[in-house]
Amino acid sequence: MKSVLVQDKKNCMNNSEKINLLDFTSEKLKAFFLERGDKPFRATQIIKWIHQHGVDKFSEMTNVSKTLRAELETIAEIRPLEIAIDDQSSDGTRKWLLRLPDGNCIETVFIPEDDRGTLCVSSQVGCALDCTFCSTARQGFNRNLTVAEIIGQLWLAKKLLQPNPESERVISNVVMMGMGEPLLNFDNVVDAMTLMLDDNAYGLSKRRVTLSTSGVVPALDRLREKVEVSLAISLHAPNNALRDQLVPVNKKYPIEQLIASCQRYMVGKAARERITIEYVMLNGINDSDQNAHELVNVLKDVPVKVNLIPFNPFPETRYQRSSNNRIHRFRDILVNAGLVVITRKTRGEDIDAACGQLAGKINDKSRRDIHFARIESSTE
Ligand code: SAH
Numbered sequence: 001m002k003s004v005l006v007q008d009k010k011n012c013m014n015n016s017e018k019i020n021l022l023d024f025t026s027e028k029l030k031a032f033f034l035e036r037g038d039k040p041f042r043a044t045q046i047i048k049w050i051h052q053h054g055v056d057k058f059s060e061m062t063n064v065s066k067t068l069r070a071e072l073e074t075i076a077e078i079r080p081l082e083i084a085i086d087d088q089s090s091d092g093t094r095k096w097l098l099r100l101p102d103g104n105c106i107e108t109v110f111i112p113e114d115d116r117g118t119l120c121v122s123s124q125v126g127c128a129l130d131c132t133f134c135s136t137a138r139q140g141f142n143r144n145l146t147v148a149e150i151i152g153q154l155w156l157a158k159k160l161l162q163p164n165p166e167s168e169r170v171i172s173n174v175v176m177m178g179m180g181e182p183l184l185n186f187d188n189v190v191d192a193m194t195l196m197l198d199d200n201a202y203g204l205s206k207r208r209v210t211l212s213t214s215g216v217v218p219a220l221d222r223l224r225e226k227v228e229v230s231l232a233i234s235l236h237a238p239n240n241a242l243r244d245q246l247v248p249v250n251k252k253y254p255i256e257q258l259i260a261s262c263q264r265y266m267v268g269k270a271a272r273e274r275i276t277i278e279y280v281m282l283n284g285i286n287d288s289d290q291n292a293h294e295l296v297n298v299l300k301d302v303p304v305k306v307n308l309i310p311f312n313p314f315p316e317t318r319y320q321r322s323s324n325n326r327i328h329r330f331r332d333i334l335v336n337a338g339l340v341v342i343t344r345k346t347r348g349e350d351i352d353a354a355c356g357q358l359a360g361k362i363n364d365k366s367r368r369d370i371h372f373a374r375i376e377s378s379t380e
Contacts, residue, residue: 018077021050022148022155025194026201042068044200050078051151051201054159081152093348096157100125100149104142106179108153109353110161110171117161118173121153123189124180129214131234131247133280135314136179144185150192153178154202174204177212177232181249183219190226197227206230212278217253217261224265231265232276232307233258237286238294246286255298262302274340275302280309281322281330292333305340312346312354 024032029043045064049055056078058069084105085097094110109120127134128141154174161170174196176182182189189211195201196209212232213220223229235255237243243250250258262275277299281287299306308331311321322330327343334341346354 018079019075020079020146020148021046021076022078022080022152023146023191025147025191026198027194028191038068047195047198047200051155051195051198053165054155056080079148081149081156083156087351087353089348089351089353091347091350093351093353094161095348095351095353096153098153098156100145106145106149106153107353108157108178109348110157111347112170116172117170118175119154119157119171120175120178121150121192122178122180123150123176123182123185127180128184129181129247129249131214131236133236133246133282133311133317133319135317144188145180147188147191147195150188151195154196158202172204173208173210175210175212175232177210181214181216182211183213183216183223186219186222190223193227193229197229207273210276212276214247214249215253215258215261216249217257220258220261221264230273230276231262232278233262234278234280235295235298236278236280238291238298242286242291246282259298259302262304266303269303271303273303274305277304277306278309279306280311281327282311283320283322283326285319287322287326287330289329289333292330293337296334296337296339299339305342306334308341308343310344310346312349314352 021029024043024047026043026047029047030040033040033042042064046061049061049064053060055061058064058072061069064072079101081098081100083096084099085095087095087097089095092112094112096108097105098108099105104125106122106125108122111118111120122145124144125142126139127136130137154171158165158171176189176193193209193211196204197206206228207230210230210232211223212234214234220231223231234247235243235258236246237250238255240250240254243255253261266273266275279286279295295306308327310327311319313319313321331341331343348354
C-alpha cells in the first residue's frame, strides 16, 4: 500500500471569479458561444481539447484563433480539482482524496480489472440518506458537487492514469457509486453523465456508465428522459420492514414503488439490458434463506442481475460481513430461481476504498467555527 500526500495547503479557497469550462456540456458551451456572438463549432473544438486531450490551458488549443484564446483567457478557465492524497492499494486499486475550492474533500476510486478499468465517482459532499451500513452517511450532508467537480474527477483520473490521451483507454467504465446520492443532485449529475457519453468528450457507451441510487423514485422516473445510462439499485433488503431500517429513504419510496419505477425505466429497452440490484450481505440481518426467497419474489417481474456485496466494515459499525458460506448459500437460492448473480469482489480494503468506506473530509456542517467567530466579534 502506497500513500502520497500530494499537497498540504491550509487555505485552499479558490477565489477565482472566472467561469470554469469544466461546468459546461457541449450544448451549454454552444449556447455560451452563440450568446457571445461566436461560432458554435468553437464549443466542439474546446470540449475536445478539454476532455479528449486533457488540456487545461487555452494556449494549447492550437486550432482556436489567437484572438478568441486571449478573450477566453480573461473570462474563463479550466480549473481542475486538487489532489490532497493519492493512495494505492496492494491490489492496484487507487484512491484519491480531492480537495474542493471550499476546503471540503471528496473521494474517487479507480479499480483496475483484467477486462476493464472502473472509476467510482462521487456526486455529493457527504450524503443525506443515512443508510445505516454506510460510512459516508455518518458524516452527514454538506453540499452537492458542481458539474465541474463531478466530471473533474474523470478528467483528472484520466490524465493521471493515461498520460498519453491517444493511447488505449484505461478508464472503460464509470460508476456513480462514490459518496452521495446522485439522484439528489439531479441536474449536475445528468450534465456530467452527458459529458461521459458525449463522443467529443469521453465517448463512453451507455452500458459503461452506471448510476447507483437508493431509490429516489420521482427523480428516477425523470432520469430516462434526460440521459440514457445503466442503472444500479441499492436494494439491500427484500421487505419494507427491514429496508426501512437499512435504507431509510424506503419510508418515503417503499419497495413496490421502487420496483414499479424500475419497470418503467426498462420499458422499450433491449432484452439483454438489465438493472443491477445491489445487496450488501450483513451477517444475521438480511442474509437468511428466507430473505433470499423473498428477494426472488420481489424481483420476479424486472430484468435484473443481482450483485451481492460483502459488507465492508468501518470503525464503530454495528454490522458484520456475512460468512462466505452464507453468501454462497444465499447466491445458490437466487441462482436456482433463475436469477443472474455476481458476488462483488472486495477491492482496495487496505486503503479504505471499498464500497461504503469512502469518508472524504467535510467542513463542519453546523459551521460552528464561523458561528463562534461571529459571536466572539459581536461581543468584543
Ligand atoms: N447513494 C448511492 C451511491 C453510493 S453507495 C446508492 O445508494 O446507491 C454505492 C454502493 O455501495 C451502494 O449500493 C451502497 O449501498 C453500497 N455500500 C454502502 N456502504 C457499504 C458497505 N459498508 N459495504 C458494502 N457496500 C456498501
